[in-house]
Amino acid sequence: MKEIKHYINGQYVGSANGKLFDNVNPVNGKVIAKVHEAGRDEVDAAVKAARAALKGPWGKMTLDERTRILHKVADGINDRFDEFLEAECLDTGKPKSMASHIDIPRGAANFKVFADMVKNVPAESFEMATPDGSGALNYAVRRPKGVIGVISPWNLPLLLMTWKVGPALACGNTVVVKPSEETPTTTALLGEVMKEAGVPDGVYNVVHGFGGDSAGAFLTAHPDVDGFTFTGETGTGEVIMKAAAKGIRDISLELGGKNAGLVFADCDMDKAIEGTMRSAFVNCGQVCLGTERVYVERSIFDEFVARLKAEAEKLRIGPPDDDKANFGPLVSLKHREKVLSYYQKAVDDGATVVTGGGVPDMPEEYAGGAWVQPTIWTGLPDDSAVITDEIFGPCCHIRPFESEEEAIELANSLPYGLASAIWTENVSRAHRVAGQIEAGIIWVNSWFLRDLRTPFGGSKQSGIGREGGVHSLEFYTEMKNVCIKL
Numbered sequence: 166m167k168e169i170k171h172y173i174n175g176q177y178v179g180s181a182n183g184k185l186f187d188n189v190n191p192v193n194g195k196v197i198a199k200v201h202e203a204g205r206d207e208v209d210a211a212v213k214a215a216r217a218a219l220k221g222p223w224g225k226m227t228l229d230e231r232t233r234i235l236h237k238v239a240d241g242i243n244d245r246f247d248e249f250l251e252a253e254c255l256d257t258g259k260p261k262s263m264a265s266h267i268d269i270p271r272g273a274a275n276f277k278v279f280a281d282m283v284k285n286v287p288a289e290s291f292e293m294a295t296p297d298g299s300g301a302l303n304y305a306v307r308r309p310k311g312v313i314g315v316i317s318p319w320n321l322p323l324l325l326m327t328w329k330v331g332p333a334l335a336c337g338n339t340v341v342v343k344p345s346e347e348t349p350t351t352t353a354l355l356g357e358v359m360k361e362a363g364v365p366d367g368v369y370n371v372v373h374g375f376g377g378d379s380a381g382a383f384l385t386a387h388p389d390v391d392g393f394t395f396t397g398e399t400g401t402g403e404v405i406m407k408a409a410a411k412g413i414r415d416i417s418l419e420l421g422g423k424n425a426g427l428v429f430a431d432c433d434m435d436k437a438i439e440g441t442m443r444s445a446f447v448n449c450g451q452v453c454l455g456t457e458r459v460y461v462e463r464s465i466f467d468e469f470v471a472r473l474k475a476e477a478e479k480l481r482i483g484p485p486d487d488d489k490a491n492f493g494p495l496v497s498l499k500h501r502e503k504v505l506s507y508y509q510k511a512v513d514d515g516a517t518v519v520t521g522g523g524v525p526d527m528p529e530e531y532a533g534g535a536w537v538q539p540t541i542w543t544g545l546p547d548d549s550a551v552i553t554d555e556i557f558g559p560c561c562h563i564r565p566f567e568s569e570e571e572a573i574e575l576a577n578s579l580p581y582g583l584a585s586a587i588w589t590e591n592v593s594r595a596h597r598v599a600g601q602i603e604a605g606i607i608w609v610n611s612w613f614l615r616d617l618r619t620p621f622g623g624s625k626q627s628g629i630g631r632e633g634g635v636h637s638l639e640f641y642t643e644m645k646n647v648c649i650k651l
């Protein structure tokens with residue numbers, strides 16, 4: 166059986182404690198690899214290697230050399246596109262048609278975009294007067310933050326990990342990555358690409374394992390890590406924030422959401438249906454930006470529900486290799502248990518199940534997989550846990566609203582504030598509503614349309630800080646002001 170090892174100081178190494186855990190294919194429940202679980206020793210070795218590389222070749226490299234190497238990393242991902250695609254789809258079960266358009270290309274783009282960006286960011290300077298009349302000049306320079314701990318989730322594994330590693334390395338930092346225990350493979354494979362591209366040993370390190378009392382906790386407790394960037398659940402974010410407080414380490418947190426879609430009667434219904442379909446069901450609903458609460462203006466409510474139901478029932482469930490399939494399984498049976506508990510809760514709370522609500526019949530070979538039906542509800546009270554909790558499954562609840570004010574109030578009613586989608590052809594309304602929604606990312610007549618130069622992150626309990634564009638550079642560098650008395 167294939168083994169997935171840590172990548173430390175440019176070498177693949179196993180765990181000294183001999184602990185291995187299963188990597189399971191969610192399409193059929195079969196074990197596809199055994200993964201080494203890091204103990205404190207491996208985490209310590211990875212942090213030491215990262216510190217040494219920072220002081221060594223990586224820290225001494227010119228910006229030109231560094232960014233040229235990062236372009237080679239991007240090219241290396243593209244050269245081995247099929248291997249990355251296969252690995253990502255085995256770990257997650259997601260359709261190849263999706264991963265080949267989103268996950269893998271973004272894995273490469275995350276290196277290119279930030280490599281180019283760091284070369285083009287101006288520094289500040291201020292001239293000032295002094296009492297003696299000679300004046301002074303201030304200028305700011307950016308320096309790498311240091312060793313960065315990267316902790317990433319399973320839903321878009323390569324995309325979300327490289328979204329952090331790309332800018333971190335472009336800014337001259339070194340990293341220790343702890344990928345999700347559910348999806349270790351592409352993060353491990355990237356080590357080979359780093360080596361081939363000429364990234365010095367110790368710059369990119371990977372330790373595998375779980376969160377609490379395992380690699381994740383050991384990494385966040387390690388005193389020689391200078392900052393942490395984390396994407397995952399809000400509750401985990403709180404734990405990591407506490408760990409980072411020890412030693413006053415900086416954090417960037419991209420956390421959970423319970424995003425609202427607002428559909429106004431003046432929308433283009435075709436666009437609203439297409440976008441809401443994607444936002445509720447793509448990646449089997451496992452996208453932090455996804456819409457689990459859909460609010461629709463009363464006059465078009467019945468038509469919208471009927472059309473979304475018709476489209477959801479056209480989704481084709483199947484494994485990654487099925488070219489026609491656009492809907493895969495959830496990431497694991499454990500996650501399915503959670504999603505199904507909300508499907509049950511919806512019924513208990515009096516929902517009308519418009520479509521789905523259970524587990525689809527699958528052929529024998531996929532019976533052990535984490536399959537679940539795309540599901541739409543109406544009729545739930547606003548305080549049902551189905552409406553207030555992030556489910557992270559292929560489901561949404563649709564509720565009518567009477568006025569713009571009510572729609573905004575409903576959208577803002579939860580402690581999350583990650584993303585929102587507004588569907589209207591009225592430009593004034595679009596600006597007005599976008600201005601009042603409490604979320605870090607607002608899409609108007611679109612969803613998950615990404616320009617990597619833009620600020621990305623959540624407000625309220627959906628995160629702290631922004632990544633993307635210069636905001637990533639803000640987090641991954643320390644600014645230093647030099648004041649020269651003339």
Ligand SMILES: NC(=O)c1ccc[n+]([C@@H]2O[C@H](COP(=O)([O-])OP(=O)(O)OC[C@H]3O[C@@H](n4cnc5c(N)ncnc54)[C@H](O)[C@@H]3O)[C@@H](O)[C@H]2O)c1
Pocket residue numbers: 316317318319320325343344345346374375376377378380381382385396397398399401402404405418419420421422452453555557583623627628
């Ligand atoms: N805001 C965003 O940009 C964004 C993007 C994608 C996913 N998410 C969120 O991620 C969640 C789904 O991902 P998940 O289930 O993998 O999240 P998770 O929080 O369970 O795990 C994320 C990572 O944290 C690690 N971890 C868990 N406990 C830890 C601990 N005590 N110390 C250190 N590390 C620990 C895990 O092993 C994993 O690598 C959802 O809530 C989703 O909304 C947010």
Ligand SMILES: O=C/C=C/C=C(\O)C(=O)O
Pocket residue numbers: 320321325328451452453454615621
């Ligand atoms: O599941 C969450 C998706 C996050 C997407 C990004 O971080 C991105 O597109 O950069």
